[in-house]
Amino acid sequence: MSGEFPTVKLRDEAERAEDAEDLRALLRRYEQLYTNWQREFSRLLDESGLSYARLSECSGISRNTLRHWCVSGGAPRCRSSFIRLGFGFSMTPEQTSLLLTRYGGYPGLYPRELFDAACIYQLSRGGRRYDDALALCDRCAGQTQTPGPPEGTTRAAQALRRMTADREFEAFALSHADLFRDPHEKLREFLRVRLLACGCDPVSGKSLPVHSLFAQEGISVRYEKDVSLLMTRGVVPRRERLIALGVRLGLLPNELDELLHLAGMEPLCAKNRVECILIYVLQQLALCHPELEMDSAARLLLVSPEPAVRAQCRALIGQYTAAAYHSEPDEADAALDLMRGLLASLAPDEAGELLELL
Amino acid sequence: MEGIREPLWGQWYLGEQLYAGGDTEVWALTRRGGSGRACAVKCLRIAAGDTEALSAANEERRVQERMADSGGAVAILDDLTVQTPDGWLVLLRLERLDCLAELMREGAQLSEPEVCRLAEDLLHTLVFAHRLNIVHRDIKPANIYRAPSGRYKLGDFGVSARTDEREPGALAGTAAYMAPEAAAGKPSGAPEDLYSLGIVLYQLLNGNFLPMTHDGSSHTQVQNAIAARLRGQRIPRVSCRSARLRRAVMRACSPDPKKRWGSAEQMLAALTQKKRPPAWAAGLLCALALAAGLAAGRLLGTRRAAAEPAPAEEQTALQTGQAASDTPVAVTERAEPEPVDSGDAVVHRYELIRQALGWEDARIWCESRGGHLATITSQEESAQVLALLDEAGMQAVWLGADNRNAAYGFEWVTGEPFSYAEWGAGEPNNDNGVEYYLMLQNKDGQGWVWNDSRADGFTVFDASACGFVCEWEGAS
Numbered sequence: 143m144s145g146e147f148p149t150v151k152l153r154d155e156a157e158r159a160e161d162a163e164d165l166r167a168l169l170r171r172y173e174q175l176y177t178n179w180q181r182e183f184s185r186l187l188d189e190s191g192l193s194y195a196r197l198s199e200c201s202g203i204s205r206n207t208l209r210h211w212c213v214s215g216g217a218p219r220c221r222s223s224f225i226r227l228g229f230g231f232s233m234t235p236e237q238t239s240l241l242l243t244r245y246g247g248y249p250g251l252y253p254r255e256l257f258d259a260a261c262i263y264q265l266s267r268g269g270r271r272y273d274d275a276l277a278l279c280d281r282c283a284g285q286t287q288t289p290g291p292p293e294g295t296t297r298a299a300q301a302l303r304r305m306t307a308d309r310e311f312e313a314f315a316l317s318h319a320d321l322f323r324d325p326h327e328k329l330r331e332f333l334r335v336r337l338l339a340c341g342c343d344p345v346s347g348k349s350l351p352v353h354s355l356f357a358q359e360g361i362s363v364r365y366e367k368d369v370s371l372l373m374t375r376g377v378v379p380r381r382e383r384l385i386a387l388g389v390r391l392g393l394l395p396n397e398l399d400e401l402l403h404l405a406g407m408e409p410l411c412a413k414n415r416v417e418c419i420l421i422y423v424l425q426q427l428a429l430c431h432p433e434l435e436m437d438s439a440a441r442l443l444l445v446s447p448e449p450a451v452r453a454q455c456r457a458l459i460g461q462y463t464a465a466a467y468h469s470e471p472d473e474a475d476a477a478l479d480l481m482r483g484l485l486a487s488l489a490p491d492e493a494g495e496l497l498e499l500l
Numbered sequence: 501m502e503g504i505r506e507p508l509w510g511q512w513y514l515g516e517q518l519y520a521g522g523d524t525e526v527w528a529l530t531r532r533g534g535s536g537r538a539c540a541v542k543c544l545r546i547a548a549g550d551t552e553a554l555s556a557a558n559e560e561r562r563v564q565e566r567m568a569d570s571g572g573a574v575a576i577l578d579d580l581t582v583q584t585p586d587g588w589l590v591l592l593r594l595e596r597l598d599c600l601a602e603l604m605r606e607g608a609q610l611s612e613p614e615v616c617r618l619a620e621d622l623l624h625t626l627v628f629a630h631r632l633n634i635v636h637r638d639i640k641p642a643n644i645y646r647a648p649s650g651r652y653k654l655g656d657f658g659v660s661a662r663t664d665e666r667e668p669g670a671l672a673g674t675a676a677y678m679a680p681e682a683a684a685g686k687p688s689g690a691p692e693d694l695y696s697l698g699i700v701l702y703q704l705l706n707g708n709f710l711p712m713t714h715d716g717s718s719h720t721q722v723q724n725a726i727a728a729r730l731r732g733q734r735i736p737r738v739s740c741r742s743a744r745l746r747r748a749v750m751r752a753c754s755p756d757p758k759k760r761w762g763s764a765e766q767m768l769a770a771l772t773q774k775k776r777p778p779a780w781a782a783g784l785l786c787a788l789a790l791a792a793g794l795a796a797g798r799l800l801g802t803r804r805a806a807a808e809p810a811p812a813e814e815q816t817a818l819q820t821g822q823a824a825s826d827t828p829v830a831v832t833e834r835a836e837p838e839p840v841d842s843g844d845a846v847v848h849r850y851e852l853i854r855q856a857l858g859w860e861d862a863r864i865w866c867e868s869r870g871g872h873l874a875t876i877t878s879q880e881e882s883a884q885v886l887a888l889l890d891e892a893g894m895q896a897v898w899l900g901a902d903n904r905n906a907a908y909g910f911e912w913v914t915g916e917p918f919s920y921a922e923w924g925a926g927e928p929n930n931d932n933g934v935e936y937y938l939m940l941q942n943k944d945g946q947g948w949v950w951n952d953s954r955a956d957g958f959t960v961f962d963a964s965a966c967g968f969v970c971e972w973e974g975a976s
Contacts, residue, residue, distance in 0.1 A: 170553055173523065180519060184601070188641060189676050189722050191709035193607035212605060215520045232718035268718060487547070491520075 153412035157425040165422050166488060169415060176415045179217040179245050183227075187212065190231055201230025202272050221248045222272070225261055229272045235262040235303070240408065247381035249406035253298040254325045256283060256315060263311045266303040278308055282315040325376040329404035333369065335448075336401075339441040340391045349445065361390050378405050382496055385410070385420070389481065389500060394435055395424040416485065416493045423481045436462040507532075508541065509578045509593060523553070529593065538596040539577065548587040557590045563657040564592075566632055572625030574645055574655035597645035597653065604641055604708050615704045616745055618644070619771055621652040622697055626764035629654075630690045637687075639696035640677040641703070676710055676726050680755050683730040691757035694767060698752025698760075702738050705749065711735035729755075736915030743973070744771065747870045759867070847973070848881055850874055852888050852897065854967040856958045859937035862898045862968035863913060873900025874969035875912040877920050885940070885969055886948050894942065895965035896958060901938035903928075903952070910938060910952075924949030940969075 152172060159165040169176075187197060187208075194205045194212075201208075203226050210216040218224055224246045228238030238261070239250025251258045251265075260279040264270040298321055305311050315322075340359075341350035350358065356366050365387050368379040379387070384405055388398045399409035412418045427434060436459055443455035482500055485493035507513055508529070515528035518540060529539040546553045567573035578593035600618075610618065622644065629636060636643075636654060643656045673682060679695035681688045703710050709717070712725035712735060729735060732755040740746040748771045754760045761767035857865065863873050876882045876899060889897060900913040910918050910928070924946050928935065932954075939953040958966040 166547065166550065167552065170523075170550070170556075178520075184642065185674070185676070186719075187605060188601055189710060189726070190717070190719070191703070191707070191713060191715065193708075194605050195607055196715070209605075213518065213602065215517055232716075234718075234720060237719055 149411060149413050152418070153410070153421055156412050156418045156421045159422050162484060162488075165419065165484070169418065169488060175413055176418070177244055177411070177413050180211065180215045182245060183211045186227075186231055192230075197230050200232075200271070201226040203227070203230070218246065221246060224248065225251070225275075226272045228261075228265060229270065229275075232268060233265065235265045235299075238265055239406070243381060243407040244411060244414070247407075249378045252325065252406050253295055253302055254321055256322050259298070259302055259315065259322075260311065262299060262302045263305050267306070278311060282312055285312075285316055326372065326378060326405070329378065329401070330373055330376075332401060332404050333372065335442070335446050336391050336393065336397070337369070338445040339438070342441055342444050359390065361387075365390070381405075381407050385417070386496055386500055389420070389478070392434070392438060394438055395421070395428065397438070398424070415489045416496055419484050419488055419493070420481065423484060426480070433462065508591065509580065512539065512541070512593065514541070528596065540594050540596040542592045542594060544590040544592075545586075546588045546590060550587065554588060554590070560658050561590075561592060563634055567625070567629060567634065567654075567657065570625050570628035572621055572628065572651075572653050573657070574653050594655075595647075597647050597655075599642060600644040600646060600652070601641035603646065604704075609708065610704050612705070612740060612742055612745065615701055616742070616771065617650070618652045618704070619697070619701055619745070619748065620768065622654060623764050623768040623771065625654050626690075626693055626697070627768060630693070630764055635687075635689050636693050636696075637682070638673045638677075639693055639700060640674050641700060642674075644700065675730065678730065679757065680730050680732045681757055688757040690763065691760050694752045694760050694764060695754075695757070698749050701745075701749045702735070702753060705738045705740045705745070711738075711753070732756075734913070734915060737973075743870070744773075751867075759864075848884065849972045850885055850888055851970045851972075852892055852894065852967055853970060854892070854894070854964070856961075856963040856966040857898075857968065858955045859898045859902065859939075859953075859957075859968075860955060863900065866900070866968070866970035869970060871970045871972040872913050873898060874971040875900045875914050875916055876922075877912070877916050879920075882920075882922060888969065889940070889942070889948065893965065894967060895961045896939055896941045897966065898968035899938045899940050899950070900971070902936050903930075904936045922948075922950050924951050928952035 152175065155168055156165065159168055187194075190197070192200070194208045197203075197208055198205045203223060207216075211218070218227070221242065224242045225238060227233075228235075228241060231237075233241070235251050242248040243250050251262050253259050253262055257275065257279045260275040260282070261272075264275040264278065298318070301314065302311070305314070337352055337355065338349040341352075341355035343349070349355075352366060352369055355361075356363065365383070368383055368387065371377040372379065378384070381402070384401060384407070385398065388401050393401060395410065402409055410417045410421050410424075412421055439455040439458040443452055443459065446452055446455070478500060482497060485497055485500075511531050512529040513532070515530045517525065517527050519526040523545040525543045525545070527541050527543065529541050531539075544553075544557045546557060561576060561579055564573060564576050568575055574597065575595050576592050577595060578591075580591040580593075582589040582591065622639070626636070634657070636657060638656065638658075639654070643654060645653045645655050647653055673692075673696070675683065677696040677699045679688065679692040682692050699711065707715070709715065710722065710725060711729060713722050717725070734755060735750075735753055738746055738749055740749070748761075748767055751770075752760055752767060761770065851871075853862070853865070855862075855865075859873075866873050874885055876885060885899075901910045901918065902913075903910040905911065910921075912918055924941070924943055927950060930936075930952055934954045935952040935957075937953050937955055937957065939951045939957055940948060941951045941953075942948050943951075
């Protein structure tokens with residue numbers, strides 16, 4: 143909403159909560175701010191002044207479905223519905239991405255996927271429909287693409303926003319085959335290193351393969367499938383699963399945020415009740431068990447090929463060892479237990495799926 | 501809630517879920533056999549030990565019960581608090597009515613008389629609430645309901661009940677309908693409700709679109725419009741045949757709480773006052789004005805035929821002229837003229853007020869009469885105003901535009917586009933950086949031209965030849 147209570151301020155308050163009671167009071171105080179699709183969709187519709195019929199016409203979603211979301215609390219399931227709504231409400235690509243990530247748990251529009259690129263282009267122009275993006279994408283996909291100059295994701299997005307004609311987009315798509323060939327490269331690399339770090343035996347310096355690592359850590363086989371799909375086909379898991387995976391891999395709050403960022407999603411969002419609880423727990427852990435950060439840095443130091451990351455790890459470890467900290471193997475399990483307990487008591491309905499994953 | 505199989509209050513069963521969010525759920529209720537009035541149950545889930553939440557739920561119930569006598573609030577028909585293993589469930593059985601927001605989403609466009617009825621119903625309810633020191637704080641279509649009788653009611657006093665524990669800067673209400681002062685964390689109480697109601701009425705009169713938006717507005721434009729309004733930007737005049745309704749709405753939507761209606765009673769009175777003053781009153785006023793020896797031509801720029809009986813506004817103008825040496829605000833209030841619902845083109849009626857007030861005072865004066873400082877957006881309008889001035893032998897008058905918000909340049913007080921201008925040579929020059937107000941000035945060698953002036957710009961003129969032009973709109 144306009145003039146809304148800033149998410150960062152809410153996050154700050156969650157991080158500063160003293161104990162579970164304090165957090166409970168915070169959740170109650172800001173109840174109206176927490177993400178809720180029915181409330182958000184009704185707000186969007188009411189502010190736009192559009193009727194069901196008009197929005198249905200603009201988005202291609204049936205009137206009954208729209209009414210169901212408003213009146214009975216249903217929510218869209220597939221990614222395309224959120225994008226259709228972005229077109230229906232004449233949103234920008236950024237606003238559509240926020241809808242995708244915050245309410246759908248999907249990655250935002252990604253310039254290195256041809257269809258998403260077409261959506262970014264059409265949404266930036268305004269007055270276009272979902273089907274226009276679909277048709278444009280189909281036209282380009284049917285033609286031979288040639289590799290072009292290396293293009294960063296951000297620059298590609300900027301170029302897409304600047305385009306003024308369909309033929310410009312088609313020319314861009316045809317001459318930038320490389321751009322669309324290797325999506326989510328950074329996310330895959332980030333996860334690969336974290337998986338190596340998690341399964342790394344400090345003595346031998348060897349890492350367990352993903353399957354063995356998950357089996358050893360008791361992580362659900364569902365994650366293995368998610369990781370496999372991401373690595374082989376560039377399919378990004380839903381936000382909830384990505385967060386749960388990050389938690390199971392022992393990622394720190396800033397690392398979790400980076401994981402989400404690379405997946406095209408917003409950082410842990412304090413306006414999501416479940417994530418607000420996670421923010422509190424992770425912060426409590428960081429405050430009470432700083433050695434977890436040291437442990438994470440030590441593992442990363444062993445496997446990361448990035449000189450900058452290695453230097454950062456070295457500095458961090460130096461700081462902790464100078465302060466005579468050392469890590470305890472049971473702390474990660476204790477953290478998980480704390481998280482499960484709080485989620486179950488403070489957000490039993492919303493956290494159901496995450497609890498199952500954890 | 502889904503697990504509840506036993507009938508509630510002996511005869512009601514859970515139907516479809518209507519809402520779920522946080523600790524609140526709303527379900528439809530059905531009675532065995534399906535007879536009787538439709539109901540819904542609001543369920544508040546409260547964790548064990550959370551006594552604060554329990555007292556907040558009780559407060560909400562208490563507020564709604566206190567409002568029951570108004571007849572204009574959604575009634576609580578039953579309530580029940582159930583202890584569960586995790587805490588409590590507070591259940592409120594409410595009458596289930598048609599929600600205005602849902603009617604609008606279905607494409608309903610309320611007619612002007614219907615909007616008037618809605619306004620009157622809700623104002624009656626607000627009069628009652630404000631007397632009890634209850635401020636709703638979240639008036640919006642989603643909290644307005646239509647009973648089968650056609651009467652409109654106000655629901656969800658949850659925000660109102662939580663008011664005391666609200667922290668500065670925390671949210672209470674909905675941004676799209678929130679008063680600027682509430683958004684700034686400085687709640688003003690009852691005027692907040694009048695503002696929110698004003699925005700709802702504006703939206704209904706504007707084809708269901710919020711102020712400064714229209715069909716085809718992008719999401720960004722909608723958000724910018726809301727943000728601008730919350731920053732205190734004036735909204736353009738709503739298109740509406742009834743001048744009385746328009747004035748009621750526009751005054752309720754004033755960004756400054758002090759310039760809104762003083763109370764719900766006042767707004768209600770303005771909306772429901774008698775449509776025309778009795779003939780004898782008009783005659784008496786006319787006689788008084790004539791006795792004062794005023795020339796009507798000095799004051800009136802109307803196109804109305806001379807034979808037509810003068811409506812009350814003209815009488816007001818006459819009386820103003822009569823008291824030319826007095827302060828204009830001393831003029832007694834009187835009935836507003838009833839506009840003609842003919843659907844014909846809008847007529848602009850101008851009046852010259854020969855008072856050397858500052859621009860701001862002049863603006864306030866015009867608004868207090870239900871008009872505004874004159875705006876000139878075409879050559880025809882300019883000609884009408886100049887005819888008035890020439891006849892009266894004026895030197896300088898204020899018009900209704902200023903550029904205090906330098907980022908937007910000069911803006912008409914009505915929000916009309918500032919696309920027509922008759923600036924004098926070298927104007928506007930913002931001399932000394934303090935010339936923010938639009939003055940119409942009779943300059944040697946140039947005739948009547950526009951000039952940007954300081955607020956006390958009349959000091960260089962003969963005060964008796966200075967004044968301002970007020971404008972009213974009405975159907976021809």
